[in-house]
Amino acid sequence: MFTHGIGKRSAKVKNTVERGAVKKFAESIGDLHPIFVCEETGKQSRYHQNIAPPTFPRVFDYGTIEELKLPNKGLIHGEQIYHYERPLLVGEDILCYSEVKDYYERNGKSGEMGFLLLNRFGEDLEGRLIFTEEQVVIITEAVRREMRV
Template sequence: MLKDLIGKASIKVKNTVERGAVKKFAEAIGDMHPIYIDEETGKRSRYQVNIAPPTYPRVFDYGHIDGLKLPNKGLIHGEEAYHYERPLLVGEDVYCYTKITDYYEKNGAHGEMGFLVLENNGEDRNGRTIFTSKSVVIITEAVRRLLKL
């Protein structure tokens, strides 16, 4: 039961905001701005280094929550919300973990659907929050049947 997993979190994983990965990501979203990729622009900016795009945390590894097995297919991404204390800096280490904050079911056009709310977190080496993000993932009835939820 997904409901039983509410409150469960993964163990923090150390990630690095890698220059090459940021460049690849910026290219993939069509935002090759020098603040993301040009070292000189980064140095001259108020951050004194390049920064990463706001949706870059998609790239990070947040670790694994015991008991949570979601398929690669059949999920619908309903909502996404980021909150930043400051932009992510290229080259810095970010300690990431994920937590299940809610799960509920609703009747919709496609039968009874499950709504899983995940909160992703990224902290600096001193444990200070850099960003949090909330994702709402919709699990369709077909997938719920498959997973025997």
């Protein structure tokens, strides 16, 4: 039911790695380490700047894929993979977008399950890739039945 979305992409959205957002995020995962939040530590570090925690890209806006209408309830997050070319630097602007990589259905314990593979990307303003994210979202039969109605 999502197969028509395969290969579709969102338009790129400019995001900023905001200092305040990084601090709030680091605090929420119990990781207020100076490399994330202390300006002096950032300057002295090999990155010459504070960096963001690796799961920080959760906060970014990746734009909308028109063909992909997901329910906001009943989705199961199955897998999450990050790949980094380098860490995200506090204060930098990045362009983010998402893509439907694949969709397939399999029979499982609780009926036919849908597997949606979403990719997300973050690039610098020159178009160089900084990170990619792969997400597997599991959509149960009950949710899909509801969506058809």
